[in-house]
Amino acid sequence: xxxxxxxxxxxxxxxxxxxxxxxxxxxxxxxxxxxxxxxxxxxxxxxxxxxxxxxxxxxxxxxxxxxxxxxxxxxxxxxxxxxxxxxxxxxxxxxxxxxxxxxxxxxxxxxxxxxxxxxxxxxxxxxxxxxxxxxxxxxxxxxxxxxxxxxxxxxxxxxxxxxxxxxxxxxxxxxxxxxxxxxxxxxxxxxxxxxxxxxxxxxxxxxxxxxxx
Amino acid sequence: xxxxxxxxxxxxxxxxxxxxxxxxxxxxxxxxxxxxxxxxxxxxxxxxxxxxxxxxxxxxxxxxxxxxxxxxxxxxxxxxxxxxxxxxxxxxxxxxxxxxxxxxxxxxxxxxxxxxxxxxxxxxxxxxxxxxxxxxxxxxxxxxxxxxxxxxxxxxxxxxxxxxxxxxxxxxxxxxxxxxxxxxxxxxxxxxxxxxxxxxxxxxxxxxxxxxx
Numbered sequence: 001x002x003x004x005x006x007x008x009x010x011x012x013x014x015x016x017x018x019x020x021x022x023x024x025x026x027x028x029x030x031x032x033x034x035x036x037x038x039x040x041x042x043x044x045x046x047x048x049x050x051x052x053x054x055x056x057x058x059x060x061x062x063x064x065x066x067x068x069x070x071x072x073x074x075x076x077x078x079x080x081x082x083x084x085x086x087x088x089x090x091x092x093x094x095x096x097x098x099x100x101x102x103x104x105x106x107x108x109x110x111x112x113x114x115x116x117x118x119x120x121x122x123x124x125x126x127x128x129x130x131x132x133x134x135x136x137x138x139x140x141x142x143x144x145x146x147x148x149x150x151x152x153x154x155x156x157x158x159x160x161x162x163x164x165x166x167x168x169x170x171x172x173x174x175x176x177x178x179x180x181x182x183x184x185x186x187x188x189x190x191x192x193x194x195x196x197x198x199x200x201x202x203x204x205x206x207x208x209x210x211x212x213x
Numbered sequence: 214x215x216x217x218x219x220x221x222x223x224x225x226x227x228x229x230x231x232x233x234x235x236x237x238x239x240x241x242x243x244x245x246x247x248x249x250x251x252x253x254x255x256x257x258x259x260x261x262x263x264x265x266x267x268x269x270x271x272x273x274x275x276x277x278x279x280x281x282x283x284x285x286x287x288x289x290x291x292x293x294x295x296x297x298x299x300x301x302x303x304x305x306x307x308x309x310x311x312x313x314x315x316x317x318x319x320x321x322x323x324x325x326x327x328x329x330x331x332x333x334x335x336x337x338x339x340x341x342x343x344x345x346x347x348x349x350x351x352x353x354x355x356x357x358x359x360x361x362x363x364x365x366x367x368x369x370x371x372x373x374x375x376x377x378x379x380x381x382x383x384x385x386x387x388x389x390x391x392x393x394x395x396x397x398x399x400x401x402x403x404x405x406x407x408x409x410x411x412x413x414x415x416x417x418x419x420x421x422x423x424x425x426x
Binding site: 046048120123124126127128133134136137140141169172173175176177179180181183184185186187196197199200201203204206207208209210 | 259261333336337339340341346347349350353354382385386388389390392393394396397398399400409410412413414416417419420421422423
């Protein structure tokens with residue numbers, strides 16, 4: 001879920017938590033500077049305004065360094081998406097599936113409503129760059145995989161029938177309406193949607209909608 | 214739902230069904246030619262490649278005519294979205310809510326998988342043009358309003374509790390996962406998703422997820 005990626009968009013400091021073989025080394029430092037610049041350019045000017053030169057200037061790094069390591073705008077996009085997947089994001093743990101999914105949806109909603117929104121900028125970019133689209137598909141898959149623990153915990157607590165529930169389908173059903181409302185329909189924010197959508201998914205799951213047989 | 218808009222993207226003839234004050238008149242004919250050109254340019258080259266000059270050339274219309282009537286690319290986008298809302302689309306009527314929502318989702322899935330996809334191109338454009346985004350928000354609202362009949366029929370048939378169900382929420386819950394899967398996650402098509410997503414929404418609705426109190 002790209003929601004979590006926004007935590008790196010507002011400050012530069014959080015990106016230093018990105019794991020790197022040589023923390024504090026020159027290579028890691030340059031990556032941090034360059035990816036911070038990509039995030040800033042992307043959120044301010046969108047994908048259309050993203051250039052290797054602009055990123056190099058903003059990062060205070062020689063552009064040949066950027067060309068050598070990232071090659072082009074596509075390479076920069078892929079790495080900034082990969083970096084979003086590296087941050088130490090944890091899915092919510094509120095004690096109930098309904099609470100967890102609501103909290104997840106609140107987080108997603110917030111990431112889509114903040115202006116400028118890095119999450120939105122990434123989604124827009126993936127319409128124009130096949131490389132970015134693929135990296136983002138992987139990021140979505142990783143985030144949803146990470147959230148499967150919510151469903152596992154719900155089964156352990158007896159909130160869901162013990163027969164297998166397709167966790168990914170349940171998670172998509174719970175979260176998709178929030179993205180749909182804000183990213184595609186671009187409708188006015190609905191403060192009740194995160195919880196309503198979570199509740200609908202929980203009720204559907206309890207009725208066996210996502211059971212695997 | 215932009216799904217229905219794709220019916221105008223593949224052929225030029227279907228756009229002649231667009232209602233117009235003076236069918237066959239010069240104004241109507243020029244609009245048809247210009248909007249056909251916008252759809253073709255948009256699906257082939259995307260929003261970035263859309264120019265008034267390119268549209269005028271393709272339409273075989275003088276560019277001053279296009280500037281005078283549509284002003285700019287934003288005006289062209291708005292009108293092509295408005296035109297999509299004018300086509301004589303009817304929501305499915307299969308005899309059951311599950312069947313109707315599944316058919317609706319199949320239609321949506323098809324519109325997103327066809328290449329080039331006019332529906333996808335419109336969504337991409339709405340990230341870059343505020344005017345296009347607003348026109349599209351209206352189109353979504355109209356399409357969902359048009360689909361509310363599916364829920365009304367289900368209540369009449371006794372498939373849903375007779376207390377009020379928020380039709381729009383139910384419809385969004387049913388359709389959002391299909392858009393989410395193909396437009397945002399850009400995951401591999403899942404032939405079972407249209408029905409699974411429809412069934413989940415029906416089960417949630419039966420359990421009172423979308424009840425209005």
